[in-house]
Amino acid sequence: MKALAVTDVAKFELQDIDVPKPADEEVLIKVSYVGVCGSDLPRYFEGGVHQYPQILGHEFSGIVTEVGKNVSSLKEGDRVAVAPLVPCNHCEQCKSGHPQLCLNYSFIGSRRPGAMAEYVTAPEENCLFVPENLDLKIAATIEPLTVAIHGLERVQTYGGQKSLVLGAGTIGLMTVLALKARGVGEITVIDLNPHKLEIAKKIGADNIVNPLKENLDEYFKENGLADLVLETAGNHITQVQAVQYANRKASVVFIGTCTKPIEFEPEQFELILRRELELKGSWMSYSAPFPGFEWTAALRYLATGKIDTTPLITGIYSLEDKALPLEKMREKNTDEVKVLYEIGGEDIE
Template identity: 35%
Template sequence: MKALVLTGVKQFEIEDRPTPALKAGEVLINTAYAGVCGTDHDLYAGRPGSAPAVPPIVLGHENSGVVEAIGEGVTNVKTGDRVAVDPNIYCGQCEYCLTQRPELCDTLSAVGVTRDGGLEEQFTAPATVTYKLPDNVSLKDAATIEPISCAVHGVDLLDIHPYQKALVIGDGFMGQLFVQILQAYGVHQVDLAGLFDEKLELNQRLFNVKNIYNTNNVAIPENEYDIVVEAVGLPQTQHSSVLATKKGAQVLMFGVGPQEASFEMNTYDIYKKQLRIQGSFINPLTFKSAISLLESGKVDVEPLISHEFELEDVQDFLDGKIEGVSKAVVKVGK
């Protein structure tokens, strides 16, 4: 089978590999699609994602496909099922797993990060992280379930009420997902700030965004929002997210920035406004909710997927040679 193997920092090789060995409790999957995201950019550049990736390794943690075979003891899926895979695998025994915070697991492992993922024609995953797809969710759309589930976790950490007014800072794929998910959770008004008129206008036209702010030209309003989602990860947007809050507001710091980055904020404002500033890491047990959002149509990813690549295109994309990408998926299967 064909596999795209990360062999070193910014080094890929297309290799012909044998079918992965199937262990008890695991599922062998014929890959259909694998999404490519910011984490893959980091892993390709030698930076850690949810965990470090040690070459040689096959990336691809946003995966969909069809079950080819099941190992001993697997009962939740069968051969021929269309599935998506939650990449994150928890030990179940550390302090964090035992106190219902598995995303903070001391020995977190992940498909496409610490074990081979979906940028190969077949891969294996534990049955415990393999989810059968509804009939109306396409395999292409299913490659976005993992990022949807990460956004769902972020929203689950907030205290949501219909009266709230929310702002999402960042018009990348994740920011655009938050627009729809916040509305699905009942927030009555969601505004969007970003850098690209076409993305901002698309969300206003299709997804009921009321106000859009192209920050190349206009400033984000201050002291106005009950909820602010920062989906960029840069000090300047993190600073802006705090300034945009009104009294009693919540800020979700979702964007992943450089490990050494920091930003300044007025600590008196935290006190005076009674701000709640919340981090969010990966997607503990939110895959079912993410699938339901796609199944119900409350989240529509088709207008957000801008590019469909082959395995041979991935390195050019990660090297920045392909422009205008909002969300890319790789068609791995035939």
């Protein structure tokens, strides 16, 4: 089979390797589509992998072509989306219903071979049956949507709640979609990229704000602070702004991964106290029973059309394009949001 493997820093090789054999509790999946995640960029460009060679790809859909002898809920020909986390199921966190905090986890596309290949294996419990009315292309976008849903699960949401999303990347835009599906109130999105802000507006944001064009302090003084803030950019500036623009008794959820030291001025940090803010961290997208409510909800939202991630798909590539989609995502002020490799497509043969 063909597989796109990282073999060194910023080096992809399109290899011809053996088709993997599923273990007794696993299935073999013919990959249809696989998305490129922002976390794949340091794995490729900065050598952030656990070993070489490594096949990336953890946001994917496909068709079951072989089942292990102990598999009972899936059969050949089933269309599936796959949760990439492989928890140990034995540690304290797993046993207490928090697989996202597993102390000894594996991960498809990171610690074990991923889906930038024609075939990949996955545990039976990681696979979600995709109904016929849902395109496998859209099913490949479930994983980042579950990250947004998990973030919302960390706090209370309610009708009329003024929400602020910091960052209009993939997770930020997925958060907008999840907020709309929840039926919250006014949604404001902040980002520096005008193209991504326009997508945010298209998918349901009530207000879009570009700090290069508007003074944020003046904007929130005029329009009011947010009752719910979701920081998705992982930027040291927006992580401070998440506190600054939160209203009294507001909830603040940090979803974006830190990349630089965060510095609060004393009066900024004191807002946490003075406004009695609720600060929550959100890690990955799993709960019990595994893979969790986030996954069944995301699948239901997409299958019923309550959420449509189509506007977020900005590019489709082939494995032969190698690093091209990653290079486009890395460009400054890129217009790319969610890019996919099309491998097997919708073909069930």
